[in-house]
Amino acid sequence: xxxxxxxxxxxxxxxxxxxxxxxxxxxxxxxxxxxxxxxxxxxxxxxxxxxxxxxxxxxxxxxxxxxxxxxxxxxxxxxxxxxxxxxxxxxxxxxxxxxxxxxxxxxxxxxxxxxxxxxxxxxxxxxxxxxxxxxxxxxxxxxxxxxxxxxxxxxxxxxxxxxxxxxxxxxxxxxxxxxxxxxxxxxxxxxxxxxxxxxxxxxxxxxxxxxxxxxxxxxxxxxxxxxxxxxxxxxxxxxxxxxxxxxxxxxxxxxxxxxxxxxxxxxxxxxxxxxxxxxxxxxxxxxxxxxxxxxxxxxxxxxxxxxxxxxxxxxxxxxxxxxxxxxxxxxxxxxxxxxxxxxxxxxxxxxxxxxxxxxxxxxxxxxxxxxxxxxxxxxxxxxxxxxxxxxxxxxxxxxxxxxxxxxxxxxxxxxxxxxxxxxxxxxxxxxxxxxxxxxxxxxxxxxxxxxxxxxxxxxxxxxxxxxxxxxxxxxxxxxxxxxxxxxxxxxxxxxxxxxxxxxxxxxxxxxxxxxxxxxxxxxxxxxxxxxxxxxxxxxxxxxxxxxxxxxxxxxxxxxxxxxxxxxxxxxxxxxxxxxxxxxxxxxxxxxxxxxxxxxxxxxxxxxxxxxxxxxxxxxxxxxxxxxxxxxxxxxxxxxxxxxxxxxxxxxxxxxxxxxxxxxxxxxxxxx
RNA sequence: GCGCCCGUAGCUCAGUUGGAUAGAGCGUUUGGCUACGAACCAAAAGGUCGCAUGUUCGAGUCAUGCCGGGCGCACCA
Numbered sequence: 121x122x123x124x125x126x127x128x129x130x131x132x133x134x135x136x137x138x139x140x141x142x143x144x145x146x147x148x149x150x151x152x153x154x155x156x157x158x159x160x161x162x163x164x165x166x167x168x169x170x171x172x173x174x175x176x177x178x179x180x181x182x183x184x185x186x187x188x189x190x191x192x193x194x195x196x197x198x199x200x201x202x203x204x205x206x207x208x209x210x211x212x213x214x215x216x217x218x219x220x221x222x223x224x225x226x227x228x229x230x231x232x233x234x235x236x237x238x239x240x241x242x243x244x245x246x247x248x249x250x251x252x253x254x255x256x257x258x259x260x261x262x263x264x265x266x267x268x269x270x271x272x273x274x275x276x277x278x279x280x281x282x283x284x285x286x287x288x289x290x291x292x293x294x295x296x297x298x299x300x301x302x303x304x305x306x307x308x309x310x311x312x313x314x315x316x317x318x319x320x321x322x323x324x325x326x327x328x329x330x331x332x333x334x335x336x337x338x339x340x341x342x343x344x345x346x347x348x349x350x351x352x353x354x355x356x357x358x359x360x361x362x363x364x365x366x367x368x369x370x371x372x373x374x375x376x377x378x379x380x381x382x383x384x385x386x387x388x389x390x391x392x393x394x395x396x397x398x399x400x401x402x403x404x405x406x407x408x409x410x411x412x413x414x415x416x417x418x419x420x421x422x423x424x425x426x427x428x429x430x431x432x433x434x435x436x437x438x439x440x441x442x443x444x445x446x447x448x449x450x451x452x453x454x455x456x457x458x459x460x461x462x463x464x465x466x467x468x469x470x471x472x473x474x475x476x477x478x479x480x481x482x483x484x485x486x487x488x489x490x491x492x493x494x495x496x497x498x499x500x501x502x503x504x505x506x507x508x509x510x511x512x513x514x515x516x517x518x519x520x521x522x523x524x525x526x527x528x529x530x531x532x533x534x535x536x537x538x539x540x541x542x543x544x545x546x547x548x549x550x551x552x553x554x555x556x557x558x559x560x561x562x563x564x565x566x567x568x569x570x571x572x573x574x575x576x577x578x579x580x581x582x583x584x585x586x587x588x589x590x591x592x593x594x595x596x597x598x599x600x601x602x603x604x605x606x607x608x609x610x611x612x613x614x615x616x617x618x619x620x621x622x623x624x625x626x627x628x629x630x631x632x633x634x635x636x637x638x639x640x641x642x643x644x645x646x647x648x649x650x651x652x653x654x655x656x657x658x659x660x661x662x663x664x665x666x667x668x669x670x671x672x673x674x675x676x677x678x679x680x681x682x683x684x685x686x687x688x689x690x691x692x693x694x695x696x697x698x699x700x701x702x703x704x705x706x707x708x709x710x711x712x713x714x715x716x717x718x719x720x721x722x723x724x725x726x727x728x729x730x731x732x733x734x735x736x737x738x739x740x741x742x743x744x745x746x747x748x749x750x751x752x753x754x755x756x757x758x759x760x761x762x763x764x765x766x767x768x769x770x771x772x773x774x775x776x777x778x779x780x781x782x783x784x785x786x787x788x789x790x791x
Numbered sequence: 792g793c794g795c796c797c798g799u800a801g802c803u804c805a806g807u808u809g810g811a812u813a814g815a816g817c818g819u820u821u822g823g824c825u826a827c828g829a830a831c832c833a834a835a836a837g838g839u840c841g842c843a844u845g846u847u848c849g850a851g852u853c854a855u856g857c858c859g860g861g862c863g864c865a866c867c868a
Contacts, residue, residue: 149810167848183848209848427866451865462868523862526795526796527795527863610828637804638804642797642805653816655816655817664828664830673827735805746832749831791830
């Protein structure tokens with residue numbers, strides 16, 4: 121509402137500028153004054169006008185005088201209480217508080233504006249299925265999942281994919297570990313993968329975590345062992361042999377583990393797309409034909425890339441580029457005829473956009489923690505099901521992948537756009553985010569011995585290869601334990617099940633918020649103290665505020681819906697009384713801030729930056745806590761004022777819960 | 792060599808298209824619970840926004856050049 125209101129005022133202002141000064145402005149900057157006392161909306165339009173008028177007439181103009189002329193013309197506008205000129209020439213608008221508040225109360229949550237741009241395919245998580253997930257993988261998943269929640273709330277149609285690289289080097293390494301290092305048979309591995317476990321360490325994903333790092337060290341001892349990797353990888357890619365069967369067993373079981381881990385954080389997927397199917401269903405050969413036809417790739421007959429199909433770099437390949445150590449052209453098919461990763465990824469993305477002319481087969485993998493179907497691709501037509509939802513055929517895609525992959529991602533998009541010229545594809549993006557690293561203290565806590573060089577560094581990179589990292593399940597376990605202690609100290613009357621449930625909700629809030637409070641481009645140097653905190657700028661702080669707001673109504677014994685009926689009789693004039701004076705300003709600034717959730721949500725959606733919603737939620741919680749201390753609602757004796765305060769609490773309560781929901785965080789019954 | 796990201800309080804980080812006195816959390820010091828639950832609130836201290844020029848009414852934000860840190864630039868994935 122406030123955003124449409126602002127748009128309305130803006131339109132009126134533009135018309136006034138046209139009429140009074142004969143100047144046509146494209147758009148107006150609108151901002152929110154630093155203090156409530158200064159108004160609700162501010163336009164620095166007079167500065168721009170003064171400049172334009174001086175350019176046209178050569179006469180110097182006083183911005184304050186110009187602003188005053190506009191102020192007079194705007195004062196009578198509907199919904200505007202008054203207009204002031206402030207500072208060097210700001211045009212400050214005061215809204216009709218009582219009226220806007222009444223509108224907010226009766227309105228409920230307004231839906232996002234549907235964009236009608238077709239289906240957006242968001243790919244996230246995409247962890248190599250060869251070991252347990254760590255905190256860096258969780259950043260990816262939380263970022264992707266939260267972005268999807270925000271996009272959907274903003275009216276987008278989204279399909280969630282999790283790409284499974286089940287035929288890659290990382291899986292091959294673990295296969296090598298089982299076969300050559302541990303000398304285990306298929307049956308022994310199957311038993312290991314299926315055995316029940318009581319501790320995390322006994323879990324198959326944890327077992328593989330250790331094995332993977334042991335294999336890395338084993339290669340180091342004798343580099344000729346790397347030939348085993350190449351051979352194993354080749355067998356896995358080819359399929360239909362014993363090695364491939366082991367790879368399939370391992371990757372499938374690890375994918376299960378990953379899905380279980382992510383479910384703990386309320387993260388799920390519509391479809392798991394596997395690389396094995398992209399290979400076996402010959403996606404590449406189709407893509408290859410299309411790329412050749414379109415001229416996107418060319419066959420080099422001379423030079424360094426002789427015998428390869430390459431995607432040429434953009435025009436301005438500098439003279440003397442041949443001399444350069446690095447080549448701007450991207451090889452898609454090697455001179456030996458094999459296709460590179462970029463080529464395969466282009467094929468996959470053409471499928472995402474329905475431009476490949478081929479489809480996967482699908483089978484139902486599981487029902488997730490919320491009872492929704494999770495599908496997975498299969499190459500085996502016999503076991504496939506036909507009652508699956510329509511997958512793919514998106515109009516654009518969004519890939520949540522760390523920033524290190526920017527270069528290959530740019531190449532994939534370039535290749536796809538050479539074939540699919542739809543302007544909506546241009547919307548497609550690589551949602552790049554920075555890594556999670558470890559502080560030296562965290563690395564030591566994990567039992568690593570730091571080298572001389574490492575201890576001098578600000579941060580240390582996690583490494584699956586070295587087995588260095590904070591495992592997701594370990595961290596969630598610790599958060600749940602800590603939260604359980606707090607809950608048990610506060611709510612002795614709840615049974616253990618109830619206490620555990622709340623502790624879980626708090627743990628999820630703590631972890632998700634911890635990963636969302638940073639901007640995507642900021643490296644998170646993981647520190648146990650920060651991550652395990654429930655105080656201050658944290659998810660539990662926000663939950664606590666929402667729970668407090670709910671408690672007011674519980675204590676009162678009335679539901680907000682009930683009270684809303686009562687409030688209908690309250691006049692706008694009476695409301696305005698409560699929003700005047702010093703305490704009225706404080707009250708109003710809370711209401712006004714609460715009214716901006718949708719605005720923030722749309723900004724967040726447009727920039728694929730969930731942190732805006734996260735930070736907004738924190739600020740709203742903070743402002744609510746201030747209100748909570750300054751206005752003791754249930755002790756208020758003036759009944760009309762009490763009702764108004766209750767409505768403020770209800771408005772904030774609803775917005776807080778919605779903001780938390782957008783972040784994938786639940787509001788506990790009690791805390 | 793080319794490209795991208797980061798540099799803001801002791802620490803970790805915000806700062807929407809340039810706007811009014813640069814903000815928060817943690818930490819430090821001090822005060823507030825017979826409670827709409829203190830997982831909270833209040834107050835204090837803490838800044839040459841890496842450096843330098845420039846653009847303009849106005850720069851943490853834009854441009855150019857430096858300095859410092861991280862990461863890319865495979866016939867790997």
